Amino acid sequence: MRIVLLGAPGSGKGTQGEKLVAHFGIPKISTGDALRAAVAAGTELGKQAKATMDAGKLVANDIVIGIVEERLEQADAVRGFILDGFPRNTAQAQVLDKLLDGHHQQPIDKAIHLAVDDEEIIRRLHERAVKEGRHDDKPEVIRHRIEVYNAETHPLLDYYRVQGKLATVQGVGAVDDIFQRILGAL
Numbered sequence: 001m002r003i004v005l006l007g008a009p010g011s012g013k014g015t016q017g018e019k020l021v022a023h024f025g026i027p028k029i030s031t032g033d034a035l036r037a038a039v040a041a042g043t044e045l046g047k048q049a050k051a052t053m054d055a056g057k058l059v060a061n062d063i064v065i066g067i068v069e070e071r072l073e074q075a076d077a078v079r080g081f082i083l084d085g086f087p088r089n090t091a092q093a094q095v096l097d098k099l100l101d102g103h104h105q106q107p108i109d110k111a112i113h114l115a116v117d118d119e120e121i122i123r124r125l126h127e128r129a130v131k132e133g134r135h136d137d138k139p140e141v142i143r144h145r146i147e148v149y150n151a152e153t154h155p156l157l158d159y160y161r162v163q164g165k166l167a168t169v170q171g172v173g174a175v176d177d178i179f180q181r182i183l184g185a186l
């Protein structure tokens, strides 16, 4: 199973991704988690990415592609993986397809789009800001992340639709109900 999770910030990619990990026993590759870990560890890459992430902008393609390529080469990703937060623009999607081909891996099976309205996204991220204090969950940054999603990432729905790989799942409601919808779509 090679799954791409698509969706706006706060749409539940991380939450549903974890459930897919438990269900299929394949790893989740989250560029956002990897970047936050690099920031927390104070690595050179983390230092480069921090200001961009805090502003809700996209980190440079070569940085995130490097993260994904390295992770895909690890043994546990050979049987499949779940991508959370990558690809995020058409260039990244094209490189991903080439990477899989170049490493003699099967292509992406399915792109799951978690559809959640802006009002619910903003509600969730404001709530998480209070609980977790993620630096990009500030009101003005949330707004910008949604704009970046609409401009850069939303076109990927068409990228996967024309390949016959897109499934849109309603991402509002109980986490377990949404998960059942995802399993139904796979």
Ligand code: AP5
Pocket: 007, 008, 009, 010, 011, 012, 013, 014, 015, 016, 031, 032, 033, 035, 052, 053, 054, 056, 057, 058, 059, 060, 061, 064, 084, 085, 086, 087, 088, 092, 124, 125, 127, 128, 136, 145, 171, 172, 173, 174, 175, 178
């Ligand atoms: P990233 O970490 O990918 O963040 P994001 O896309 O903004 O998404 P979130 O992690 O905020 O939300 P999510 O969809 O995972 O939802 P979650 O399950 O957490 O990226 C962060 C930054 O890193 C980017 O802005 C960029 O700078 C950089 N970056 C990352 N990847 C990149 C790339 N490929 N290229 C360039 N730059 C990149 O849920 C959200 C909240 O809602 C949680 O509190 C959760 O508990 C709650 N929740 C989940 N499901 C439900 C539900 N059904 N009902 C109620 N609440 C729910």
Ligand code: MG
Pocket: 013, 014, 015, 032, 084, 085
């Ligand atoms: Mg996430």
